[in-house]
Amino acid sequence: MSVQMSSDSSMIASTSTRARKLNAAEIAEIEHEMTLYPDKQAVGLEALKIVQKHQGWVSDESLLGIAKYLDLPASDLEGVATFFNLVYRQPVGRNVILFCNSVTCWIMGCDDLRRHITHSLGIDFGQTTEDGEFTLIPVPCLGDCDKAPVMMVGEKMQRKLTRDSIDELVVEVRIQPKARDDV
Amino acid sequence: MTDRPLTRNIDLNRGPLDIAGYEAADGYQSMHAIAKGLSPDDVLNIVKTSGLKGRGGAGFPTGLKWSFVPRGDGSPKQKYLVVNADEMEPGTFKDRLLMEGDPHLLIDGMLVAAYTIQANMAYIFLRGEYIDAENALKKAVKEAYERGYLGKNILGTGFDLDIVLHTSAGRYICGEETALLNALEGRRANPRAKPPFPQVSGLWGKPTIVNNVETLCNLPGILAYGVDWYQGLSRGVDHGTKMFGVSGKVKNPGCWELPLGTPVRELLEGHAGGMRDGLELRAFLPGGGSTDFMLPQHLDLNLDYDEIGKAGSRLATGTMIVLDDQTCPVGMVGNLMTFFAHESCGFCTPCRDGLPWVDEIFRGFEAGTGNQKDLQILHDHIEYLGPGRTFCALAPGATAPLGSGLKYFAEDFEKHITEQRCSYKH
Ligand SMILES: Cc1cc2nc3c(=O)[nH]c(=O)nc-3n(C[C@H](O)[C@H](O)[C@H](O)COP(=O)(O)O)c2cc1C
Numbered sequence: 389m390s391v392q393m394s395s396d397s398s399m400i401a402s403t404s405t406r407a408r409k410l411n412a413a414e415i416a417e418i419e420h421e422m423t424l425y426p427d428k429q430a431v432g433l434e435a436l437k438i439v440q441k442h443q444g445w446v447s448d449e450s451l452l453g454i455a456k457y458l459d460l461p462a463s464d465l466e467g468v469a470t471f472f473n474l475v476y477r478q479p480v481g482r483n484v485i486l487f488c489n490s491v492t493c494w495i496m497g498c499d500d501l502r503r504h505i506t507h508s509l510g511i512d513f514g515q516t517t518e519d520g521e522f523t524l525i526p527v528p529c530l531g532d533c534d535k536a537p538v539m540m541v542g543e544k545m546q547r548k549l550t551r552d553s554i555d556e557l558v559v560e561v562r563i564q565p566k567a568r569d570d571v
Numbered sequence: 572m573t574d575r576p577l578t579r580n581i582d583l584n585r586g587p588l589d590i591a592g593y594e595a596a597d598g599y600q601s602m603h604a605i606a607k608g609l610s611p612d613d614v615l616n617i618v619k620t621s622g623l624k625g626r627g628g629a630g631f632p633t634g635l636k637w638s639f640v641p642r643g644d645g646s647p648k649q650k651y652l653v654v655n656a657d658e659m660e661p662g663t664f665k666d667r668l669l670m671e672g673d674p675h676l677l678i679d680g681m682l683v684a685a686y687t688i689q690a691n692m693a694y695i696f697l698r699g700e701y702i703d704a705e706n707a708l709k710k711a712v713k714e715a716y717e718r719g720y721l722g723k724n725i726l727g728t729g730f731d732l733d734i735v736l737h738t739s740a741g742r743y744i745c746g747e748e749t750a751l752l753n754a755l756e757g758r759r760a761n762p763r764a765k766p767p768f769p770q771v772s773g774l775w776g777k778p779t780i781v782n783n784v785e786t787l788c789n790l791p792g793i794l795a796y797g798v799d800w801y802q803g804l805s806r807g808v809d810h811g812t813k814m815f816g817v818s819g820k821v822k823n824p825g826c827w828e829l830p831l832g833t834p835v836r837e838l839l840e841g842h843a844g845g846m847r848d849g850l851e852l853r854a855f856l857p858g859g860g861s862t863d864f865m866l867p868q869h870l871d872l873n874l875d876y877d878e879i880g881k882a883g884s885r886l887a888t889g890t891m892i893v894l895d896d897q898t899c900p901v902g903m904v905g906n907l908m909t910f911f912a913h914e915s916c917g918f919c920t921p922c923r924d925g926l927p928w929v930d931e932i933f934r935g936f937e938a939g940t941g942n943q944k945d946l947q948i949l950h951d952h953i954e955y956l957g958p959g960r961t962f963c964a965l966a967p968g969a970t971a972p973l974g975s976g977l978k979y980f981a982e983d984f985e986k987h988i989t990e991q992r993c994s995y996k997h
């Protein structure tokens with residue numbers, strides 16, 4: 389019941405040649421970053437984050453668009469993009485669940501909650517629900533260990549999780565879909 | 572004056588103080604003290620004599636670190652201050668509290684540090700997931716500019732400072748200070764070779780100081796109330812207060828500012844309320860996932876850098892992770908190994924290949940397929956991944972819970988092998 393992210397989609401970067409033209413909002417934000425950092429290399433990583441904020445993820449076309457706009461080698465930018473786990477090089481659901489699976493959350497039972505999510509939403513780490521609502525991704529300690537187990541859904545922390553609180557949250561999120569440029 | 576300089580303004584039932592509230596609580600007195608005639612060297616001496624040690628994990632004396640930055644006429648004009656706000660050490664939840672609870676305190680501390688090393692540009696390298704801290708800091712930085720604590724010619728001192736808030740795109744290795752600098756420069760965040768040290772050649776090749784959030788939050792108090800007051804705060808050998816946390820199956824998990832030198836027992840049984848009913852304390856990691864396990868017999872030690880060091884562990888981040896008697900110790904160490912294997916930056920072979928191997932062996936123990944040879948391989952890796960064998964301290968950090976875990980929980984490891992299963996419920 390899930391869309392498995394295929395491992396070979398990362399190959400597309402080398403074969404895709406069509407750069408997407410960045411939109412005005414993206415360009416304005418990138419130009420602002422140019423005033424904060426002394427060179428374009430530093431702005432490159434910022435631009436990846438900016439584009440992701442607007443598009444939900446960084447497609448090959450977007451990556452090439454950034455490379456072209458900033459005059460950076462696309463291969464360098466791809467090297468950077470693939471290093472950082474919060475830069476999504478594959479499409480994600482409207483709500484990314486950053487699920488803490490570090491030590492305190494483990495002690496407090498996060499394995500069971502992971503199984504529960506897999507059972508109820510049909511997704512495990514790296515997967516997106518068929519309706520495109522949720523993507524589940526593991527993340528290191530979210531720095532809220534006294535309220536473990538925790539996860540983030542979109543920009544919001546969810547603390548002291550139980551199976552029931554997760555069920556309630558899923559219902560809540562499904563009622564109020566999040567707006568984004570591309571959806 | 573206060574005996575809780577880091578948290579006195581923090582009240583989780585309301586938002587953080589705005590700049591007016593912060594000023595009314597003796598805030599930004601440090602910059603006023605500087606404006607009354609303290610030179611950078613004066614401030615350096617004050618911080619040196621205060622005895623402040625870095626709160627980012629290594630406990631390196633802050634004044635000494637700053638003193639390596641080239642000073643005087645011949646030194647480079649451009650210098651940088653970088654705040655390490657990348658908190659991601661498993662079990663560590665202190666910098667989040669400080670930034671969400673009192674963002675002006677951090678800016679106040681940054682002013683002191685930047686003035687001392689004469690850096691006109693400062694970056695806050697903030698963990699991307701810390702959205703609430705980001706919002707609090709954004710607002711505070713804006714207020715500080717409006718009130719003239721940031722920007723040009725601050726309080727008529729002739730000193731300029733700009734602050735840029737950088738939100739990171741992830742990966743634990745970015746907390747390592749040279750990897751952090753690469754990430755800030757928009758590169759893959761592999762650590763850099765040392766020397767040169769960042770103090771001499773750091774961000775974009777310029778002299779750079781990287782300090783932890785909590786370290787910087789100590790500075791305003793030291794400048795405002797003086798070294799004697801600061802040293803009087805402590806109950807032990809090291810000076811000042813520290814953020815201490817307890818997580819795991821205790822009655823009242825949380826984070827508190829306490830004097831250095833507070834007994835472990837007071838933190839665990841007093842503030843954290845002791846173990847939940849029906850559970851016994853088995854062991855604890857005193858300062859995050861990269862520290863060695865300690866045992867109930869260590870409860871009467873004091874939370875001081877040297878004293879915890881003598882017990883074979885490290886105070887590190889000061890946030891303790893508690894293992895109870897009904898949670899599998901092999902599983903706990905295994906969880907940490909998964910984390911370290913996943914977060915290896917891949918630059919050097921022992922870490923890139925060794926940690927996944929170690930992790931794989933732990934999966935085997937859990938699945939009931941472990942054997943004596945596996946155990947030997949784990950023991951060998953304490954050395955293979957140890958200090959001096961790898962390019963940075965990530966892999967040696969992993970050997971802390973691994974080595975101490977193998978020593979203290981030997982029976983549990985044996986049992987996983989002889990019974991070919993994990994007998995704990997999880
Ligand atoms: C793998 C690794 C991760 C680290 N993560 C952090 C971190 O998240 N925050 C931090 O302040 N220090 C972290 N450190 C320590 C920093 O390298 C550095 O020692 C610290 O920021 C210095 O600040 P201080 O002198 O104020 O303690 C990490 C070190 C290593 C090896």
Ligand code: SF4
Binds near residue numbers: 762916920964
């Ligand atoms: S020890 Fe690990 S994290 Fe550090 S440089 Fe080597 S591979 Fe990277």
Ligand code: FES
Binds near residue numbers: 488489494530531
């Ligand atoms: S271990 Fe999950 S928040 Fe720290």
